[in-house]
Amino acid sequence: MKEVNSFVHCDSISFTYPEGEHPIFSDFTADLPGGFVSLVGPNGIGKSTLMLLAAGRLFPQKGHIFLLGRDTRTFQDEEERNRYASFIYQNMEFETEEPLESLLETVYAGGFHPLKGEDFYQEVLSVFELTHLRERPLARLSKGEMQRALLAFAALYGSRSIFMDEPVFAMEDRQKEKALEFFRSYHERTGITIYLSLHELDLTKKYAKTVLLFKKNQTIEIGRPLEILTPQNLEEAYGVPAAMLKQKEYLDRTKLKEEAELWGEHKG
Template sequence: MTEYFFRTEQLAVGYREPLIGEIEIRLKKGEILTLLGPNGAGKSTVLKSIARQLAPLGGTVWLGEDCVERMSGAALSRRMAVVMTERLRAELMTCADVVATGRYPYTGRFGILSEADRRAVREAMELVQVAELWGTDFAKVSDGQRQRVMLARAVCQEPELLILDEPTSYLDVRYKLEFLSLLQKMRREKGLTVILSLHELELAERISDRICCLNGRYVDRIGTPEEIFVPGYLKTLFGITSGSYDEENGSMELAAPRGEPEVFVIAGGGSGRAAYRRLQREGTAFATGILFDNDLDIPAARALAARVIEAEAFGPVGRRQLADARECLDACKRVLCCRRTFGVYEEANRELLAYAKERGKEMEIL
């Protein structure tokens, strides 16, 4: 049993009414677990219950050999640190002051910082690369900086387990990446075990060792990213009804235009995606082809086109597909060609373009 550093046993959480029960999480030291699920699925509730902000309605949380519920506040604070979504109130505090609050479990009666405490603050700030914000007013730093200062504060608490509730939500893409890179660095350098909730699926897929999916009633699935990001699963978990999410490629598209195709798009090699999305915005239904089934255009084409003429990758395009494409093109009013030149294996698309010209279709060549 002890090979796991963190585990929950039949944990049930909720505010008075049980929201989610039978939560069984097992984590080894140094692993990163992400909670995933739609808004209101109970991610924060689970995190709060683990962090003992909220009394569990049943079950136990184990940190190493110790039951979290029975630990004293002081003992727990030395082993677990949190970064919550609630803004930390900091009146007249510099960033260093905020980070220094992480030393609270280690200071004496009046909370006066020792030389060692100050050193820990400095180290934490250097690790998270916010040392230059030492004397800056915490209220005046940007969202990205604030989140990193909060991380430094948590690190300074010298925890074994770090809990973060949607730490990247208000960050722009650069800060999102920087923040998660920092988490990986913490894990590598300090052996920190991390439990966090994220809204960004693509980031969750990349950073997590394990992912726990919540749907608001129970733990729907828990496993490695490969086990979670299987076709169709996240669409069900998040109840996506309008538009689509492609688990394998991490791409998402808005809802496909309805109706019979009016435009035929000749594409390939990623040249067609922009055109597909433009047509989607215009609300024009379209068909596209002929695409190899590993083409860069395929995810968007499958999500948006009324019909996709596909050919098996690494092989020649068969007569069948060409005939299908011609037939499909005949039914369209307009042809859009996204290819300037055609490569050796695109002979079929060249023929298709020639056919379209011959039939006197309204042409647009990009």
């Protein structure tokens, strides 16, 4: 096990998707902190890929990546990997007809959570508004309901770290706020590190303790939201005037919402 003080250590990693023409990372080295961390930056710049690599869901073609001091290539099996890291993707789908409550209880019983207890279990159901959905088959949940269920699974399982790619998309604004408030408190109570990517800069500013702002040429600015999300930094990252980013955020959210609605129609 490598002796590193960072939460994630990237040691000269290179990664290109099989269908990709250009590398996402090339000989990239960085030390990334733990905490309640929001990843911000334009689409396609590597936010999701970095989380997948850090969580051991992908592996670099060159170099090594360490999570909590452990080389992600050395996890013995899926259970050990999941003990170190959970990962919530966008658009995860499940075909099981098993009731949601049964799955929640199975995840909770088989997890590693430091907050074991009936009060915490009920808190999770309440925060993610799942109490009235307990008897519904998972495959029959709407997109927003499915997203809330996935967040509940992650909270109940209790991996040493949680990575979430656009975790609150397809959710109502108040539900987004509740979810992010819960996970910030969850981090504070357990010490579990949470990495999440968000389109909404306002939510990052309000809830994140640390920001990773992805810029071109594999540059990542790291710090507190108000220190990092300055107009100059945002313009450098997104390539547009900072005043236009609110409109860009709106367009991104609208696209995600439309995709969620189409998904719901398909499921129906």
